[in-house]
Amino acid sequence: METRDEKPYDHFPDETLLEILVKLPAKSIFRFKCVSKNWLSLISEPSFFTRYINSRYDSPPFSLVFQCSNTARAHFFISTEKNTLKYLTSLHDQIPPLKIESTNNDLILYRSENSHQPVYFLANPFTKQFVSLPMHSTRRSSGPTGLISNVEDGITSYNVVRVIIKSSLNLEIFSSERGEWMNFKAVINNCTSKVEFDARPCVVFRGVLHWICNKMTALLTYDPRSKNYGFCRFISVPNGAYHMNGKNAVLGVSGGKLCYFEMNGISVQDYNLPAWKLWVMKDYERGEWSLDRESGERKIDSFGFLCNLLSSYSPLFPVAFHPWNSDVVYFWHEGYILNFSIKTGWFDEDVFSTFCMLSAWENFPLLMPLCSSKI
Structure with missing residues (x-):
């Protein structure tokens, strides 16, 4: 029998409650963490966040x-x-x-x-x-x-x-x-x-700070906890090519993994997209990387706005990883942000205009x- 202070949801097993919560929109999760201390505790657990991400088609x-x-x-x-x-x-x-x-x-x-x-x-x-x-x-x-x-x-x-x-x-x-x-x-x-x-922002992975240094060949790490x-600790970076102060490469966290993406060039030359490699940290304690995906040069042989845009000799820089989808890398090119798919090795047709030509x-x-x- 329920007491005056008890609510029906207080009797839900945690596993049942978790199955319900992971199906809700993010804004609802924000509200429901105020329902009770137990709900707040469940939602605040890092394991719940991972479970929530893995159960959804759309990213937070x-x-x-x-x-x-x-x-x-x-x-x-x-x-x-x-x-x-x-x-x-x-x-x-x-x-x-x-x-x-x-x-x-x-x-x-x-x-x-x-x-x-x-x-x-x-x-x-x-x-x-x-x-x-x-x-x-x-x-x-x-x-x-x-x-x-x-x-x-x-x-x-x-x-x-x-x-x-x-x-x-x-x-x-x-x-x-x-x-x-x-x-x-x-x-x-x-x-x-x-x-x-290097003049790059700090990357946080596993609660540890990572600063890029020595021409993007190493990471200086520090754990405040x-x-x-x-x-501090040094971790090497699998840097195979270095162009324009490392603007041909990007380091970041995506899908819970520490990733390093590198292009063997900074622009499309003679209608060829430069070769690229994607590395993922395999063993963090040992500082070992694993080559996850790579591609050779790709010929631009189709037409349209995107292909015409890429056919110029202007710089093409990888600038960020999608924080949840490790298949996506964002590029900057002539004032546009381009969405690059690792799976297809090509850019989505949707582009975002920044209205700024600064690189x-x-x-x-x-x-x-x-x-x-x-x-």
Whole structure:
């Protein structure tokens, strides 16, 4: 017999409840996490998110945020959520100039360039929250920055990591749980050369930060959760060709896998699409990659808008992976974002116009999780 505080759904077995929840739209999942502590706990589990993704034909909402690397004012967004696109645009209009430093899940780390000492802000475009971080403790020259966030039992925690470059590498870390910055000297294993960071955003995989360095031949990794404070690790990248500061290749996470896509060129020459390779991390602990797919040159032998567009000698850059569908790689070409299929080895006819011809873009994935981050 039910008590006054009990509801009929409190008696559902967890497995039955999970089977129901994975069939619901993402927006319903957001609402239902407020039903009870048990529902919140089930939805917040990483295993539920994986199960939800695998059970659906359509991927959860996500955005790809593009930022011109030459100026902090130029941004555009490809999004499955119109509210996200609107909010991000208005945010930049209100507090210019903001530069995106890193993203993770549904959070964006911004840096204000109005002062000599950078000021960091954290924003969630889905919940429309915006907070500033305490001032960090050093003015020394900073290198790349990374952000890692996590939601557990409805509580959001995050870490911001700055790489400080001087005579040696140091790490400056802000933890939301401590509410302060801490400094550590970076200890790098199997390091045989000087670390030179590429102008690429940080990639987060398995809760670990990955910075691309040494002309896209290596990854410098750091796990803020590790008890070995300051301990970093090198992982090699299967870089076979390097063109225009590595713009012929892209590293990212797709379908839960760490992926590396590389083209043997940066443009279509004599109606031939360059050869390409897709590598997937096979053994993360050992840093071993596996060649997943490859293709030789492909002749453009058909007609139409897309083929005419590709027939020019303008740069053709891979810029991002689809966060859920590892079959899709996004390319930039003459102000358009093109959708490339690994299975077919060719581009979809649907193209997205950016209305911007600049090619110096950084891109950041922005995901809409089933349990949003409250900051």
